[in-house]
Amino acid sequence: MAEPQWLNEDELRAWYAFVAAGALMNRRLDQQLKEDVGITHLQYEILVRLDAAKDRELRMSELAGALLNSKSGLTYQITQLEKAGLVARRSCASDVRAVYAGLTDAGRSMLERAAPGHVALVRELLIDVLTPGQLATVADGLGEVTRRMQESEAPR
Amino acid sequence: MAEPQWLNEDELRAWYAFVAAGALMNRRLDQQLKEDVGITHLQYEILVRLDAAKDRELRMSELAGALLNSKSGLTYQITQLEKAGLVARRSCASDVRAVYAGLTDAGRSMLERAAPGHVALVRELLIDVLTPGQLATVADGLGEVTRRMQESEAPR
DNA sequence: CCATCGAGGTTCAAATTTGAACCTGCCGGT
DNA sequence: ACCGGCAGGTTCAAATTTGAACCTCGATGG
Known part of the structure; x- marks a missing residue:
C-alpha cells in the first residue's frame, strides 16, 4: 500500500489557518453576543433562520437541517429560547408529529x-x-x- | 449614527461557507477518529502538538495557548488522555507550579x-x-x- | 384494512465545556 | 525580609452537547 500522503507545508498552513480561524471566530462571536444581548451564536443563528423563513417559523427538522447539530441539541436550544420568550412552539395541523418553532415579537426585537x-464583528474579524x-x-x-460534505453526509 | 453595514450577497456567501465548512469538517473528523481509533479530534490535536514538541512534551499553558479552549477544558482532556495511557503528567523542576504533559509510547503509537x-480525510474533504x-x-x-484575532485577544 | 417501516420529536444518562473560584508558589517593589 | 499581585493549574457546579432509546404517528405495500 502507498505511503500515506502527508500534507506539505502549504497544505498544512491552509489546514491550520482554516481550523484556527473557525475556532477563534466562534469563540469571539459567542462572547460578544453573550455580553451584548445574552444569547449564544447558535441561538442567534436559530433566530436568523426563523426570521428569514416564511411566516417566521420553521419545523424542527428543517431547522436541524440548516443548523449543524443533533436533533436533541436543537430540542434543548428551542426549549431555552422558549423559556426566554424568544421563540414559541406550535404544533402542525396536517401532521400531528411535526412541531413548528416560530419567532415571537420579543425574538424579533x-x-x-x-x-x-x-x-459589525463578522465584518471586522473576517470580511x-x-x-x-x-x-x-x-x-x-x-x-x-x-x-x-453535505452530499456525502452519512445519513444518520 | 450610520446604518449598520449589512453583508452583501457575496459577503454572506463567504461567511456562511466559512462557518458551515468549519462545523461540518469538525463533525466529520470527530466521527472518523472516534470510530477509527477512539479519540476525538481535540485529543488528536493534543497528541500532535506534543509529538511535535521538543522531548515530546509541553507545559499545560503552552498547550492551552496552541489549542483554543479554556484552561479547565485542557485539564479535563489531559486527565482523560492520561487515563487512557496516551499522555503522562510530569511536574517541572524549576517551577513547582508548572506541569508538563508528555506523550507516552502508547500515545505515539x-x-x-x-x-x-x-x-486522508482532511485531504479528501478540503485539500x-x-x-x-x-x-x-x-x-x-x-x-x-x-x-x-490572536493579537487582539482579550486577555482573559 | 393491517402490519411495518420510517419520519419527527423528545427524553435520558453520560461526556464535555465553560467560567468562576480557589490554591500555590514565583516575583517585583519597598 | 515582607507584601501584594499575578501566573499556572485544578476543582467545582452549571450549562451544553451527544447518541441511544423511546413514543407517536404517517405512509406504503400486501
Missing part, C-alpha cells in the same frame, strides 16, 4: 438588537480582513467543500 | 495509527477539493484572519 453588533478577491475565493472554495 | 486516516491557488488564498487570507 432581540434579533434587531443583536444583529448590528454581530454583523474586512480579506480582499474582495480572497473573499470570493473563500466563498467559492469553501462553498464547494461544504456542498460536498 | 496511537498517533501513528490515527494519522493516516485522519490526514483535494480546492485548487492549489484557492488553497494558497485560504492559507494567506485565513492565516491573516487568525493572526489578527
